[in-house]
Each structure stands twice: as structure tokens, then as C-alpha cells.
Amino acid sequence: MQIAEPLAVAIDELSKLPGIGRKTAQRLALHLLKKNDDDVRNLLKAIQDLKSKLRFCERCFNLSEDILCNICKNHKRESSLLCVVEEASDVIAIEKTNEYNGIYHVLGGVLSPLSGVNPDSLKIKELVKRFNKEEINEVILALNPDTEGETTSLYLAKLLKPLNIKISRIARGLPIGGDLEFADDATIGRALLNRSIL
Amino acid sequence: MQIAEPLAVAIDELSKLPGIGRKTAQRLALHLLKKNDDDVRNLLKAIQDLKSKLRFCERCFNLSEDILCNICKNHKRESSLLCVVEEASDVIAIEKTNEYNGIYHVLGGVLSPLSGVNPDSLKIKELVKRFNKEEINEVILALNPDTEGETTSLYLAKLLKPLNIKISRIARGLPIGGDLEFADDATIGRALLNRSIL
Numbered sequence: 001m002q003i004a005e006p007l008a009v010a011i012d013e014l015s016k017l018p019g020i021g022r023k024t025a026q027r028l029a030l031h032l033l034k035k036n037d038d039d040v041r042n043l044l045k046a047i048q049d050l051k052s053k054l055r056f057c058e059r060c061f062n063l064s065e066d067i068l069c070n071i072c073k074n075h076k077r078e079s080s081l082l083c084v085v086e087e088a089s090d091v092i093a094i095e096k097t098n099e100y101n102g103i104y105h106v107l108g109g110v111l112s113p114l115s116g117v118n119p120d121s122l123k124i125k126e127l128v129k130r131f132n133k134e135e136i137n138e139v140i141l142a143l144n145p146d147t148e149g150e151t152t153s154l155y156l157a158k159l160l161k162p163l164n165i166k167i168s169r170i171a172r173g174l175p176i177g178g179d180l181e182f183a184d185d186a187t188i189g190r191a192l193l194n195r196s197i198l
Numbered sequence: 199m200q201i202a203e204p205l206a207v208a209i210d211e212l213s214k215l216p217g218i219g220r221k222t223a224q225r226l227a228l229h230l231l232k233k234n235d236d237d238v239r240n241l242l243k244a245i246q247d248l249k250s251k252l253r254f255c256e257r258c259f260n261l262s263e264d265i266l267c268n269i270c271k272n273h274k275r276e277s278s279l280l281c282v283v284e285e286a287s288d289v290i291a292i293e294k295t296n297e298y299n300g301i302y303h304v305l306g307g308v309l310s311p312l313s314g315v316n317p318d319s320l321k322i323k324e325l326v327k328r329f330n331k332e333e334i335n336e337v338i339l340a341l342n343p344d345t346e347g348e349t350t351s352l353y354l355a356k357l358l359k360p361l362n363i364k365i366s367r368i369a370r371g372l373p374i375g376g377d378l379e380f381a382d383d384a385t386i387g388r389a390l391l392n393r394s395i396l
Contacts, residue, residue, distance in 0.1 A: 046211040
């Protein structure tokens with residue numbers, strides 16, 4: 001096929017993005033071609049800034065523009081309540097709910113011996129240090145409810161137990177709008193086990 | 199929500215792309231953040247080159263790096279067979295089939311009086327001029343089989359009739375792998391009408 005080189009290269013590069021196949025990549029490339037220069041410049045600048053202006057918060061390892069992230073800098077947040085999550089994207093997910101006003105600690109992943117992720121690869125040492133420096137009363141473990149997330153939760157619970165802090169884990173059960181008929185056994189089992197008294 | 203500014207801007211810009219919602223945009227932004235600098239630089243350069251290096255072929259208005267596109271420059275193509283398409287993306291679609299060895303003419307759209315697209319907005323004048331300059335024996339109208347594409351095809355057929363060239367239109371019928379049961383009435387009707395004798 002005799003397709004112009006710059007277009008072929010752009011399709012190649014765009015199709016490397018997650019969830020973008022070659023057809024979508026072609027559609028995006030042709031869309032960008034039609035867009036005016038300013039719009040494309042804004043997109044390019046946004047991606048550049050993403051790489052150059054963002055760093056990790058030195059306290060909680062959330063994404064940040066400064067030494068401390070917006071959440072750590074905010075004095076209105078309850079600094080005695082700490083939520084441990086896997087990735088910065090989980091912080092965004094929890095923030096969107098407007099149900100949480102505490103602070104965070106981003107582990108940067110979960111324990112996975114098969115993929116070579118051990119406690120030293122995660123920000124676990126840094127988490128333990130925070131309990132010495134900060135006044136934290138409760139830790140919420142908000143890791144994903146999969147095998148590796150559960151393993152990491154159990155590891156952290158054991159590690160933090162001697163510190164005599166309240167440790168909790170986010171509830172597992174049926175998702176809102178879910179359907180008993182289509183839920184898997186493990187989810188229904190857990191929902192029964194963790195039933196709440198009305 | 200207290201999300202870092204550069205990330206918020208990147209999500210905004212990415213979600214302006216067609217078919218990319220805010221969730222996908224967030225996923226893409228976080229993916230780019232994790233990628234190494236070289237990969238992101240390659241992507242940015244590819245998009246920049248797309249805008250700066252591509253132009254329209256002066257003969258057929260396909261996307262091109264030079265004055266003439268790769269297809270027009272290729273002397274092995276049958277220059278007496280001309281295929282008229284709406285957009286450069288249609289050239290790519292036809293080239294992918296490896297069934298066509300003629301040349302192209304990209305109209306840049308279809309007639310659509312309601313959207314203010316009249317014959318002067320398209321490369322129709324340029325198409326007619328080509329018949330004076332080039333030796334073309336057959337024109338294939340390969341516009342989309344929708345109302346506007348059909349209207350434009352009829353307009354072009356009428357316009358080109360006095361030139362005494364063979365004018366054809368790509369077949370309409372059931373798509374390969376399609377199912378009679380789920381095809382619409384118009385498609386089945388056309389497939390019956392245009393049946394081919396075995």
C-alpha cells in the first residue's frame with residue numbers, strides 16, 4: 001500500500017497507545033490532519049507538560065506539580081485518616097466520589113512475586129515511616145479486590161498491626177446497579193458475609 | 199476534585215479526539231506518564247510531522263509528501279483508470295484491498311446543499327480539467343452509498359457524460375460475511391437488482 005510516510009508513522013505511533021487499534025489510529029491521524037494548527041499544538045503541549053511538569057508527591061507519591069501534591073497541601077483534609085491505594089489513578093477514582101476527605105499513600109503497584117514485585121519495589125518502607133512522623137489514627141486499605149491486591153492488603157495489615165492503629169479495608173459486595181443473577185459466586189459470597197444490619 | 203493541573207489539561211485535550219471519552223483520555227494520559235521519554239517524543243514528533251510534512255497531491259488531492267503523491271508518481275499504475283473518492287481515507291481503504299491498480303481523484307467531500315457544500319467547494323473543476331490533460335478511459339465513482347454520496351455520483355455522471363468516457367460505480371450489495379436476515383431492505387433490494395449471472 002502506497003500510503004504517505006508521515007501518515008504511516010503517525011498511525012504506527014498512535015496504535016501503540018492502549019486500546020487504540022490500527023483503525024482507530026488511522027481515524028485519529030486523519031482527524032489531527034484536518035484540525036487547525038492551534039488545536040494540535042495545544043494537544044502536543046499538554047502531552048509535553050504531562051511529562052515535564054508532573055512528578056511524585058514526596059509525602060504520598062501521588063502525581064504532583066510541586067514537592068507536595070494538592071491533597072497533601074490542603075489543610076482542610078483530615079490528616080489522621082490515610083487511604084492506601086495502588087496507583088495515582090485510584091486517587092482520582094476515589095476523589096471523584098466526594099466521599100473521602102482524608103489523605104493518601106500511593107504504593108505504586110501491588111506485591112507480585114511472579115512479576116518480581118517485592119515489598120522493596122513498592123513505597124511500603126515510606127508508608128511505615130509516615131506513621132512515625134505523622135499522627136495517623138486510621139488506615140483504609142483500598143487496593144483492588146484481586147489476588148494480588150488481597151495479598152498486599154494482608155501483608156500490609158500484618159506489617160501495620162504492631163503500630164496499634166485502626167486498619168480497615170474497603171467493602172467488597174455487589175456493585176450499585178448490579179444484578180444478583182449475573183454476579184459471580186465470590187462476590188455474592190462476600191456480600192452475604194459482609195451483610196450490614198439495618 | 200484536586201487533580202494535578204497538567205494531568206487535567208492533558209485529559210481535556212485527549213478527550214477532544216474523536217471516539218475518546220474522558221475515561222479513555224485519563225487512561226491514555228496515565229499511560230503516557232509511565233512511558234519513557236523517547237516513546238513519548240516519537241509520538242509527539244509523528245503528530246508534528248503529520249501536520250508539517252503532509253500536503254495535498256497537486257494532481258489527485260490525495261495526501262502527499264511531495265507535489266505528486268506516491269500513487270501519481272508510480273509509473274506502474276494504470277493512468278487510464280481513474281477512481282473518484284470522497285476523502286484520502288477512502289484511498290487508503292481501497293489501496294488495502296490490493297484489487298485496484300489505477301489512479302485516484304479525491305473530491306474532499308460530497309455535495310450537501312444543507313451544509314453549504316456545493317460543486318465549487320469540492321475538487322470537481324479540477325476533476326474535469328484532468329480529462330482534458332490526461333488520457334483517461336474509465337472513471338469509477340467510489341463514493342459512499344449514502345444519500346449525499348449517491349447525489350454526488352449522479353451529479354458527476356451527468357457532468358462527465360458529454361466526455362464519452364466509460365463511467366462506472368462500485369457495486370452495492372450484501373457485504374462479505376453479511377447475513378440476509380440482518381441486512382436492511384434497501385441493501386437486499388439492491389443486491390437482488392444487481393444480481394450477477396453465474
